[in-house]
Amino acid sequence: MPTETFTEERHALTIESKTIGGDAIEGKSIRANIPSGDLADKWQNFKDHAGLVSPANRKKLRVIVVGTGLAGASLAATLGEMGYQVLSFCFQDSPRRAHSVAAQGGVNACKNYKNDGDSIYRMFYDTIKGGDFRAREANVYRLAECSRLLIDQAVAQGVPFAREYSGYLNNRSFGGVQVSRTFYARGQTGQQLLLGAYQALMRQVNAGTVKLYAQHEMLDLVTIDGKAAGIIARNLLTGEIERHAAHVVVLATGGYGKIYYLSTLAMGCNASAIWRAHKKGAFMASTSWIQFHPTSLPQLGEHQSKLTLMSESLRNDGRIWVPKKQNDSRAPNDIPENERDYYLERRYPSFGNLAPRDISSRAAKERIDAGYGVGPQKNAVYLDFSHAIKAQGKKKIAEKYGNLFDMYRKITGIDAYEEPMMISPSAHFTMGGLWVDYDLMTTIPGLFAAGEANFADHGANRLGANSLLQACVDGYFIAPYTIANYLSNKIKTELPSASHQAFNEAEANVKAQLDMFVKIRGDKTAETFHKELGRLLYDYCGLSRNRDGLKTAIKKIRDLKDEFYARLMIPEEAITLNIELEKAGRVADYFEIGELMCYDALTREESCGAHFREEYQTPDGEAMRNDDDFRFISAWEWNNGQAPILHKESLEFESVKLAERSYK
Amino acid sequence: MKLRLKIWRQDSATAQGMFKTYTLDNLEKGMSFLEMLDVLNQQLVTKGERPVVFDHDCREGICGTCGMMINGRAHGPIGGITTCQLHLRSFNDGDELTIEPFRAKAFPVIKDLKIDRSAFDRIIASGGYISASTGSAPEANSILIPHDVAESAFDSAACIGCGACVATCKNGSAALFTSAKISHLAKLPQGRAEARARVVKMVEQMDKEGFGHCTNTEACEAECPMGVSVLNIAQMNWEYNKALLLGA
Numbered sequence: 009m010p011t012e013t014f015t016e017e018r019h020a021l022t023i024e025s026k027t028i029g030g031d032a033i034e035g036k037s038i039r040a041n042i043p044s045g046d047l048a049d050k051w052q053n054f055k056d057h058a059g060l061v062s063p064a065n066r067k068k069l070r071v072i073v074v075g076t077g078l079a080g081a082s083l084a085a086t087l088g089e090m091g092y093q094v095l096s097f098c099f100q101d102s103p104r105r106a107h108s109v110a111a112q113g114g115v116n117a118c119k120n121y122k123n124d125g126d127s128i129y130r131m132f133y134d135t136i137k138g139g140d141f142r143a144r145e146a147n148v149y150r151l152a153e154c155s156r157l158l159i160d161q162a163v164a165q166g167v168p169f170a171r172e173y174s175g176y177l178n179n180r181s182f183g184g185v186q187v188s189r190t191f192y193a194r195g196q197t198g199q200q201l202l203l204g205a206y207q208a209l210m211r212q213v214n215a216g217t218v219k220l221y222a223q224h225e226m227l228d229l230v231t232i233d234g235k236a237a238g239i240i241a242r243n244l245l246t247g248e249i250e251r252h253a254a255h256v257v258v259l260a261t262g263g264y265g266k267i268y269y270l271s272t273l274a275m276g277c278n279a280s281a282i283w284r285a286h287k288k289g290a291f292m293a294s295t296s297w298i299q300f301h302p303t304s305l306p307q308l309g310e311h312q313s314k315l316t317l318m319s320e321s322l323r324n325d326g327r328i329w330v331p332k333k334q335n336d337s338r339a340p341n342d343i344p345e346n347e348r349d350y351y352l353e354r355r356y357p358s359f360g361n362l363a364p365r366d367i368s369s370r371a372a373k374e375r376i377d378a379g380y381g382v383g384p385q386k387n388a389v390y391l392d393f394s395h396a397i398k399a400q401g402k403k404k405i406a407e408k409y410g411n412l413f414d415m416y417r418k419i420t421g422i423d424a425y426e427e428p429m430m431i432s433p434s435a436h437f438t439m440g441g442l443w444v445d446y447d448l449m450t451t452i453p454g455l456f457a458a459g460e461a462n463f464a465d466h467g468a469n470r471l472g473a474n475s476l477l478q479a480c481v482d483g484y485f486i487a488p489y490t491i492a493n494y495l496s497n498k499i500k501t502e503l504p505s506a507s508h509q510a511f512n513e514a515e516a517n518v519k520a521q522l523d524m525f526v527k528i529r530g531d532k533t534a535e536t537f538h539k540e541l542g543r544l545l546y547d548y549c550g551l552s553r554n555r556d557g558l559k560t561a562i563k564k565i566r567d568l569k570d571e572f573y574a575r576l577m578i579p580e581e582a583i584t585l586n587i588e589l590e591k592a593g594r595v596a597d598y599f600e601i602g603e604l605m606c607y608d609a610l611t612r613e614e615s616c617g618a619h620f621r622e623e624y625q626t627p628d629g630e631a632m633r634n635d636d637d638f639r640f641i642s643a644w645e646w647n648n649g650q651a652p653i654l655h656k657e658s659l660e661f662e663s664v665k666l667a668e669r670s671y672k
Numbered sequence: 673m674k675l676r677l678k679i680w681r682q683d684s685a686t687a688q689g690m691f692k693t694y695t696l697d698n699l700e701k702g703m704s705f706l707e708m709l710d711v712l713n714q715q716l717v718t719k720g721e722r723p724v725v726f727d728h729d730c731r732e733g734i735c736g737t738c739g740m741m742i743n744g745r746a747h748g749p750i751g752g753i754t755t756c757q758l759h760l761r762s763f764n765d766g767d768e769l770t771i772e773p774f775r776a777k778a779f780p781v782i783k784d785l786k787i788d789r790s791a792f793d794r795i796i797a798s799g800g801y802i803s804a805s806t807g808s809a810p811e812a813n814s815i816l817i818p819h820d821v822a823e824s825a826f827d828s829a830a831c832i833g834c835g836a837c838v839a840t841c842k843n844g845s846a847a848l849f850t851s852a853k854i855s856h857l858a859k860l861p862q863g864r865a866e867a868r869a870r871v872v873k874m875v876e877q878m879d880k881e882g883f884g885h886c887t888n889t890e891a892c893e894a895e896c897p898m899g900v901s902v903l904n905i906a907q908m909n910w911e912y913n914k915a916l917l918l919g920a
């Protein structure tokens with residue numbers, strides 16, 4: 009494979025200073041290193057010709073994997089099994105707690121066990137269409153192709169997927185598709201898949217191939233001669249700064265939806281690892297493509313710290329509605345059938361309540377903004393199970409969703425068997441992330457990105473149950489091959505020295521930043537700033553965006569950032585367990601990434617998937633894509649804090665015809 | 673709503689800890705318990721004081737990170753939930769709450785309410801897996817698992833590794849946690865091959881970590897947020913005795 013030539017080419021990128029949307033600068037076009045051959049043969053072609061590393065040489069090569077979610081744990085375990093030296097990092101106190109654990113609904117695979125017409129091609133097409141034709145064909149095809157292997161792997165590990173009485177695996181359907189290809193383990197699919205990967209990882213820890221660094225946060229990427237050489241990490245228990253060198257660094261650090269503060273992500277989720285790599289030269293792609301999940305619980309109070317997700321699978325049996333009358337203050341059960349607006353069924357008759365996430369979320373926002381919202385803050389819509397309970401019986405519904413109904417009652421105190429749930433869109437999943445080529449390598453040679461941390465596979469909108477899949481497939485089946493390919497001509501390369509000047513500088517910079525945070529001694533907490541930034545982004549770069557709003561947001565974010573550096577308060581010193589310092593570093597990065605999100609949204613003058621620009625919509629409020637001018641991936645280069653540089657990866661569609669994405 | 677909080681403060685693993693009392697006013701019933709601690713911490717930090725360190729992450733009852741003793745009960749007064757799922761509507765205006773870390777010999781306190789549960793990871797590392805390396809798996813439907821068996825394995829696999837069972841047990845035993853993993857894997861056909869070796873290694877590791885012995889008081893099941901059953905302990909004992917008799 010011509011990996012190296014591509015690498016050289018990447019470094020030849022030059023900047024033309026042409027100013028585009030806002031003051032962003034137009035760069036050059038970039039290519040993704042896609043293997044030749046028919047779509048269906050590309051991955052096999054890659055594997056047939058990829059470089060290999062012999063077992064004897066693997067133990068001389070060291071790989072750092074940051075992240076122990078599905079992507080990181082599966083990759084670290086697999087590389088360990090192959091015999092590489094692996095260092096595995098996570099910020100939680102145990103790898104088993106990575107946020108993959110929270111995924112409820114399921115994982116897709118085109119096994120066609122239901123004999124309902126599923127195939128690799130159909131899954132590929134659904135994903136490409138679901139992503140509004142803004143993903144790479146070759147990557148998506150590979151995702152569908154490897155999906156079958158994942159189910160085999162997970163079952164072998166003991167993942168207790170739902171079964172038929174006969175003992176065969178069961179499936180259900182998920183939003184945006186018409187076949188049943190979702191495998192699930194009650195409402196805890198992510199947990200069970202992650203435990204499988206975690207156990208495989210711990211087996212390698214026991215075998216001595218993987219060394220675990222829990223409660224460590226990566227704070228910088230170190231590069232030597234333009235190649236990844238290691239990381240700087242902070243031991244969160246002691247505050248000490250550590251250097252770790254490796255031949256390859258993989259970032260599997262998850263999504264950054266927590267930038268909105270209120271989101272379905274865990275409190276510790278962050279963008280710092282990918283952002284700091286970005287500042288060292290890795291391009292960020294599609295930064296503003298963020299999925300808002302339509303069925304999360306609404307914000308109920310001012311101190312709320314997160315929005316809990318109710319699995320999308322609920323939409324299989326629940327019907328979504330709002331009152332036909334504005335500001336209707338009647339209790340839901342007092343509103344008669346003919347005064348309810350089942351707006352998804354009305355607007356999208358063929359998909360109805362199973363319309364894809366971006367469309368469902370936007371339709372909810374449209375109703376809420378128009379004054380039809382329900383609940384104490386008028387910021388929700390109803391998800392009603394009364395029809396399903398009447399048709400199937402309470403027992404059947406309890407069997408399918410019992411734990412979700414329980415969770416709903418715990419949080420709200422409301423019994424959803426008796427009264428409809430209140431739901432609302434919430435920041436959830438980042439389609440954007442580090443730009444990677446077909447090999448999952450970033451623009452920095454030797455730096456790979458896997459799972460939600462990369463931008464690949466989902467286009468402008470991710471289909472439900474496709475991201476557990478992507479994280480697993482990246483880690484178990486793709487990166488182990490592509491990393492071997494990269495390493496195959498480096499078996500004689502010495503491990504970079506952790507006392508190299510590049511490590512000295514990176515460590516000094518990290519320490520200086522931490523000291524600077526501590527010395528501000530202002531009067532506002534990092535969390536207060538995070539909440540303010542989140543509100544700004546919800547308003548200006550959330551479910552819908554417009555030119556003026558985005559420009560305003562860029563300015564407001566800069567002002568807020570200035571205030572942060574003047575008024576931040578951290579009560580303790582840097583070299584100790586210091587939770588406020590951890591948050592400060594993450595929020596500091598969020599300001600910068602938030603700004604890039606606005607640039608990304610501003611320069612994309614079309615609506616596609618989750619990215620909805622108010623200026624580009626049809627008369628009935630549907631997204632208006634512009635394939636002539638925007639059939640590309642935006643890949644951003646850091647420009648030392650100046651207006652960022654936009655490089656473009658053109659998307660070529662050879663196997664599908666670009667079509668209007670209609671779910672009507 | 674107003675609450676008085678008596679919170680365990682301890683500067684470091686080696687420092688002497690003590691209770692400190694804080695009063696919080698204007699709380700809302702709909703707030704979660706951890707959001708109340710957030711409010712307290714915001715106030716402390718704004719004043720330049722050290723915030724209360726506590727374990728948490730997902731805040732939806734699944735990562736198993738959170739956990740503290742609230743008025744003497746693991747995860748607070750309501751059964752079947754984690755600390756992050758506890759809401760202030762479970763308390764009355766004016767209540768005093770005593771908040772302490774999970775305590776056990778094998779779970780040393782790190783700072784305030786934060787504890788070290790890495791012993792759990794080491795128990796899993798000792799044998800809590802099926803050795804199925806990537807690439808070796810057969811076609812998924814070639815392993816038939818009857819519905820009820822899969823559901824029962826799931827019940828055991830549901831453990832989130834929070835440690836409430838250990839903190840509740842007067843012996844500080846990790847029997848419920850360890851047995852849940854042993855049973856999960858032993859119930860499945862693909863887990864049987866290693867069942868004997870697994871149970872021996874995991875029980876050995878559990879003892880090595882300094883967890884106490886199980887004397888069947890069953891307090892663990894009552895406080896487990898995931899409803900993991902003590903029948904798992906019975907299965908662990910059965911598997912263990914079988915392994916001793918037949919050889920691991």
Ligand SMILES: Cc1cc2nc3c(=O)[nH]c(=O)nc-3n(C[C@H](O)[C@H](O)[C@H](O)COP(=O)(O)OP(=O)(O)OC[C@H]3O[C@@H](n4cnc5c(N)ncnc54)[C@H](O)[C@@H]3O)c2cc1C
Pocket residue numbers: 074075076077078079080097098099100103106107108109110111112113114115116197198224225226227260261262263272273274277278280281317436437458459460461472473474475476477479
């Ligand atoms: C509530 C919820 C429900 C979901 N439900 C589904 C579903 O039903 N189906 C589906 O397909 N997808 C679902 N998703 C999406 C899916 O769960 C995620 O996209 C996927 O699990 C991401 O896996 P990951 O391995 O990339 O990242 P994560 O699991 O988030 O792991 C990130 C890892 O990186 C580490 N890390 C991060 N930053 C640093 C740093 N600076 N230093 C060191 N370590 C770091 C963390 O400690 C963690 O180990 C859901 C997501 C959420 C939030």
Ligand code: SF4
Pocket residue numbers: 830831832833834835836837838848849852892895896897898899900
């Ligand atoms: S058995 Fe229950 S209480 Fe014990 S660690 Fe697992 S989930 Fe927590």
Ligand code: FES
Pocket residue numbers: 727728729730731732733734735736737738739754755756757
């Ligand atoms: S914070 Fe994850 S279980 Fe409570």
